[in-house]
Amino acid sequence: MTQRLLPLGGWAWLIVSRFALGILFTIVTTTMTGRRVDVVDRVAGAVITSGALVVGAALVSTIGFVVFRGWEPLLHLNFFLDDMSGVGPRDEFDRGGIAxxxxxxxxxxxxxxxxxxxxxxxxxxxxxxxxxxxxxxxxxxxxxxxxxxxxxxxxxxxxxxxxxxxxxxxxxxxxxxxxxxxxxxxxxxxxxxxxxxxxxxxxxxxxxxxxxxxxxxxxxxxxxxxxxxxxxxxxxxxxxxxxxxxxxxxxxxxxxxxxxxxxxx
Amino acid sequence: MPTLERYGWSFFTESARQPEADVLGIGAVLVGTVSVAAVAMVIAFPLALLTALFISEYAPAGIRATLISLVDLMAAVPSIIYGMWGYFLVMPHAAAFALWLQQNFGWLPFFRIDADPDAAVWDVSRYVGSAFCAGIAVAMMVLPMSCAVMRQVFSQTPPGEKEAALALGSTRWGMVRTVVIPFGRGGIIGGTMLGLGRALGETIAVLLIISPDFVIKPRILEVGTNTVSALIAGRFGDASAAQLSALLTAGFVLFVITLIVNTLAAVIVNRSRSGAGTDA
CATH class of the missing domain: 1.10.3720.10 (MetI-like)
Structure with a gap:
């Protein structure tokens, strides 16, 4: 069902549609109890908060991605103490470094x-x-x-x-x-x-x-x-x-x- | 300027780059620079504005300092990291999104791609390495900068005016819309233009992501583009004396453009009400 609503498959789009439906839900519930001003206020608050969340997620994914892809050499001390002389591209992580x-x-x-x-x-x-x-x-x-x-x-x-x-x-x-x-x-x-x-x-x-x-x-x-x-x-x-x-x-x-x-x- | 003597005024309009034939121009890279920067600003501007508003008006006071230093941290991440992030993590998703844009909005001239959108197996290589993908990485770089400027201006809003709006029965959004944003308009415009100045000069993230191409190409989703700075970084090594001079001219043109943008930004920020105390 959700996959039909979405332009593309995948969890990223699930979040996007979840956000859109959430805003729709907020509008409907607020309209029942409040006036137009309240609706606008709630929607603006939600949009601003989620905008900041998107930025935060981008930052976390950047740092997380770099750490995730690069944590292996960090476990070897020689990464910081050694240089690349005589190290081939197919060597293991316990040779060479970035000194x-x-x-x-x-x-x-x-x-x-x-x-x-x-x-x-x-x-x-x-x-x-x-x-x-x-x-x-x-x-x-x-x-x-x-x-x-x-x-x-x-x-x-x-x-x-x-x-x-x-x-x-x-x-x-x-x-x-x-x-x-x-x-x-x-x-x-x-x-x-x-x-x-x-x-x-x-x-x-x-x-x-x-x-x-x-x-x-x-x-x-x-x-x-x-x-x-x-x-x-x-x-x-x-x-x-x-x-x-x-x-x-x-x-x-x-x-x-x-x-x-x-x-x- | 030996460059202009040698290549004439068509240096600015010529798009091809054929060193063997002694044909050289920066028309294509100028268009590429502008389109990458435009994509970056389209993405970065709303996000920076929303984040700045969130930090200055919506975030709980306790975590505000943490959020501010997080934005500073974002500004300190080296551009090569954003380039790698864009290349490995974002580009596949961006290509899929580009396909969707082409299927639904392909009638817009700048979303057009010379590939069959309904092919059974879509041709990924036509959708990656585009100005759109590079723009995403560049947006990440300019975002913290413009966000910091906007937040600074928002935080200078006179508390008296904000409280007056709330006391008159305004909702929080009403207060933001009628007091904070008008007060910070100069900061919003100035911060955006400062970000634009940086987006125009961004090098290494762009160089990593794009596939160099020397055609004037307004279709931002399609593979292949180039920017002035990426051109310089990629080609200075094997340049002859005349080409080096041409690259320097390209760099100078870029410098003049960013200079104009930044000066305009400084003038706007200084002339606006932002920062000046209000005694009214």
Whole structure:
């Protein structure tokens, strides 16, 4: 019977039709006791709740699917400690691992953060503390750069560093691509945090005779320190997952601790 | 711009990509990019809106913080995971759904597929790897982003206005419809456009799912499409100097498009009433 109502067979469609019939049922029962407003209210509540449920189900199925399909190697410790050198595609799970990729990701991310953190916070300090006409231009550019699709950042570094300058495809080049991506995000986030530093604190410091640099270093940045931490970590998590920098680093199957040699990530 | 000198203005309209014949254009990938993003937004927009409304208005206060961090978690899932999820788990179902759409709504031009819908054994390969399948994965990626923006704006609704609506006898939905949604309209539009900007630039999930094709194809359910970013990711390695320059131009075009979309979104969010206190 249910299968005839459905456009297609399968449990997914069973749930869909169950939902549609449930709403119909709600309408009928509410109409018996309440007015039109109540009916609309109930239906809207049901639709909104189930919309959120669909999203939750999608999230659970994504994570569940990845864990379900990939749990087997996790049971072998060598998955985290070993690399893929000398491992064939038909080997069992107790050979090889992803150590080289983890090391590669960590190196790339480390370089990218080391480059972007000072630059990004410096940009933010410039925008909020120095100010002036030029700061507005910089802010517009930073806003625009956040729209940069990561693939374009990767291609840019590929063309400039690897093709034009003749740099080897390496973790360093990949880190540069990540840095191009992360810089505007960090600068913008730090800018938002720096702007909420109370003006009173900011004016008290020069009033006591401190120079502008000492004001920034001893008053503004310490006040804002709890703030900037989440932005770097969130942009770092975005960068780790960005696979476009593969355009810059060829996959190597051995751990290479040197950032200027081929790496995997 | 050596690319334009070499290929002329037909670079933007030419759909074929035949490096041997020195014919190159981004017409097809532009159409593909737009159609993938459109599918993604059609799926993501209602879900993001419903989820944002649920979190800010309907969810019990106790689990609200958990739900917010769950949405953040969704935003942190790498796109390659969504690509794999879309490829292995969703695509078979999406193909079946595409078949049903073709059988019932095949008269709509963008649902048309060049395959017999009533064949005894339906030709699955004509239904997978389409813009529709890629759009589902991309929708999962843009959803948390636009949902976060919308929720943030909804949560800034002045409680006084909400309580006034309830005090006047409004139901919860009446309150949402007359107070929360009008207040958050700027956030809804802005969040959607921010999501659109991200959908246009999405690479790896699309690259995994689609089967590359270089034909201007508005039929979103049929196999074969391509997007600018997937084209760059797939072809930069074996590109000659002129082709690399062409890929860079394609990337630049993509950048300009996303830039326009994001700037519009920022302007809309800033100009709307959202976020500004109400003293009325």
């Amino acid at each position: 080289h990729a983890i090391v590669g990701s960590a190196i790339e991310l480390g370089i990218a953060i080391a480059v972007t953190l000072p630059l990004g916070i410096g940009t933010a300090v410039f925008m909020t503390e120095v100010g002036g006409k030029f700061a507005g231009v910089v802010r517009t550019i930073v806003e625009a750069m956040t729209a940069l699709p990561s693939i374009v950042a990767g291609l840019f570094v590929y063309t400039v560093l690897i093709v034009a300058v003749g740099f080897p495809r390496s973790g360093f080049a990949a880190a540069m691509a990540l840095a191009v991506m992360m810089l505007p995000i960090i600068a913008r986030a730090a800018d938002v945090v720096l702007r909420v530093v109370p003006g009173g604190l900011r004016e008290a410091s020069p009033a006591l005779g401190a120079s502008r640099w000492r004001t920034v270093w001893h008053v503004v940045l310490p006040t804002a320190r709890p703030g900037p931490r989440p932005p770097p970590s969130s942009s770092a998590s975005r960068a780790v997952s960005a696979r476009r920098h593969r355009s810059c680093s060829p996959a190597a199957s051995r751990p290479s601790w040197s950032p200027t040699r081929p790496t995997a990530s």
